[in-house]
Amino acid sequence: MEIKIKDRILVNHVGFLPWSAKTCVIVNPPQMEFTVNSDLWGSTIVFCGQLRRVNTDLGDAWVGDFSAVQADGAYLIHCGDLTSRPVLIHKEVYHQPLRVLFNYYPTQRCGDSLTGWHAPCHLDDACRADTGEHIGLAGGWHQSGDLRKWMTGTPFGLSGLSQLGMRHQPRWDQGQIADELRWGNQYFHKMIRSDGGLMDHVVVPNEWSGRKVYANDPPTFTTYMVIVGQALVARYLAARDPEHSCKCLDAARRMWDYITGPSSSAGAPYRPQVLPMGHEWLLECYDIHFRGSALERGDAMYAAIKLFEATGEAGFIEQAISYAKDLMDLQLGGDIADDPAAACFRVGPGRSDLVASSYFSAFGTPFSAMGLAELAMLRPEHVDAPRWRNAVVLMAEQKCRGAERNPWGLIPSYWSADVPGAGRPGGSGRYRYFYRFCCKNGSTICIGPNGDIAGSALFLLRAYRLTGEVRYLATVQRQVDWILGCNPFDASTVEGVGLNQPMRYVGGEFFPPTPQIPGAVMTGIMAGEDDNPEPFANNTSTEYDMPANAPLMWLLSEMGALYADGELH
8 A cells, every 4th residue: 555645744633632642653754753842932842752663554654652742832743854733732622623523413404494504404304115104204414425314323413412511511502512402302202103113214315305214123223322312312401401301211211112122023133124225235234233132232231321320220220231241242252462353242142253344333332342341330349340341451452452553543443254355364353444344235335434433432431441551542542633634644534623624525416415514524534455545535435424423522522521520630
């Protein structure tokens, strides 16, 4: 692979929190020494370091670590005749980016809003795909760089916005976050059937009118993700809007009773009656999500934890513990140093294939990982707590050791069984940095990893809290760096934050196309079959996506809170 930026010091375009790890990458350094200078009142060297070569995966480059620089300020990095752009260090460095990230939601409103980019729109959503019956489903958000209201993607917004409000508590918020959550729930609450089950997407035709809703069950992770979102919204609005908070808890309970009750099939994939036109690949999403599968047990565990936190009812935490036991029985286990795949999970009981893709799940496997870490902190006295902790360490070490194999610190998010051509060898499994899923119908789905690496970073924050291992925090920071410009193209993939953003994806399905939206996060850099970064193109690498925006918003909020709460100094 030819790295595209040869003679530049690559660094996070936005800057760093004082406590965080701080690195730069130089592909072709003129010398091995670099300095960090404070140039505000005249050039003063505040740090001198040596570059370290990393050339195992994703190209050959040199990494400089200047984490020791923690004082607030604006700095320049020098290496021979190379000079970086200004590097900011400040405890509020992510405050403005968070404000911009929030903007994605009011701009992506669907329905009769005053803020949606093409409002009013889709007032006639939607007709049932099976019967033709009209159901009033106006409201909610467009998920991506199109007009669809995916139930597999838009619920991410509930979690991201709630965490922004609870953890960041922005001074600029005068009720906007609460209002946005209520707007999103216009749609989600209407999508709950009378039996407590969720309907699937409002997606096609991808036009300005006449769309269809698929009244069958969505993939199981979708229901658990909406439950998590409702529990978080209920907590955030408990004092701000008690009436809506109660509605959220009622909705969460109804969905919980349905998805965990006898009507939910166990041990075999669910088969929907109708699939959206052109989306037959969704069947493979259902294939790895069924009651008792690793992804389902992990998502159920996390949803139970969030319900416990929202209600205080001990029954939910006991259910989470039960699901954790099922999940633990599916982890390969072993010595991560001898077998990097030891942290992975088998798809389900009696299955030898591994959970291969985090695209088809709620925050990917990090929901399972986050749940185990949170459970170990909530119930450290439980007899299974050492087992949960060990599982967390295995997953955290897998992610961090994988990130150390490339100069960008990027986590390899996608693991599979040891099948030739499935990725890079990793012990008894194989791994990829970039998502590439070959469907049974011969098509290939590729998206960028921004949402998945942000989800993994959220897990690593919990692994740090559980273990105190500071290496995990360094890997967290490098995922943020990748998204915000420290990558082979020196390009931020967040619209309106950082520099050098690629041209957004513009398709031909509808007109006018989605405009530039400040705060939109692209799915991110993609790769070819060789799993090495490819230049941006007019494809899903540059498509706006809520499952990329929401985890990043949550992550930056949580990183700032970690510093503000005094957990790090």
